[in-house]
Amino acid sequence: DDAPAVHPRRNPNIIITGTPGTGKTTHCEALAARIEAAVAGTGPEGDAALAELRHIAVNDVVRDRNCHDGWDAEYQSWLVDEDKLLDELEPDMTSARGGCIIDWHACDLFPASWVDLVVVLTANTESLYDRLALRKYPEAKMQENIDAEIMQVLLTEAHEAYEPEIVVELASNTPEDMEANVDRIVAWVTQWRKDQGV
């Protein structure tokens, strides 16, 4: 009666979230490069556990599969239809393969049963300001994002939606931070698969 529940997937699904500009895309691209090398067999030996992972760029899914009700010109972003987005992601995220690396500036839309790790990236105000200024964000959008970062909106959202042990906050201020974070995520995937006996 105390038999452990069989996990529904053999690779963890990972949400990489954070305020825009904290480094989601950068981290996911670095992870995708490590995955590609693992698949090709050219990466470090320890990266073998990554071979079945895949980066799903949610922005592209929103745009290419029409998960939106149009473009908000003033705010410079899609008006996202979250129900449609979840429908599009469900086959991959609930598959036995799992291994989805999902980057999105929100996290609580994903059912807890789909998610094995939530990485919340954070950046200090100065870095974030510089990064968003480079993007030429409209002033209101820039201020809103900086306020959200200061108020730790994403971290709170993650903690409210998921068990504390699967939520990890990682600082993303420097390239060294990014490298260390990617190494940590890779090590976490390796351990997760060991724990599941994969």
Ligand code: DAT
């Ligand atoms: P996001 O996808 O969260 O919006 P991004 O990955 O596009 O963020 O990064 C925004 C900019 O900041 C981009 O020019 C790369 C830079 N950046 C991200 N993380 C960084 C880090 N840890 N150190 C230095 N620069 C970083």
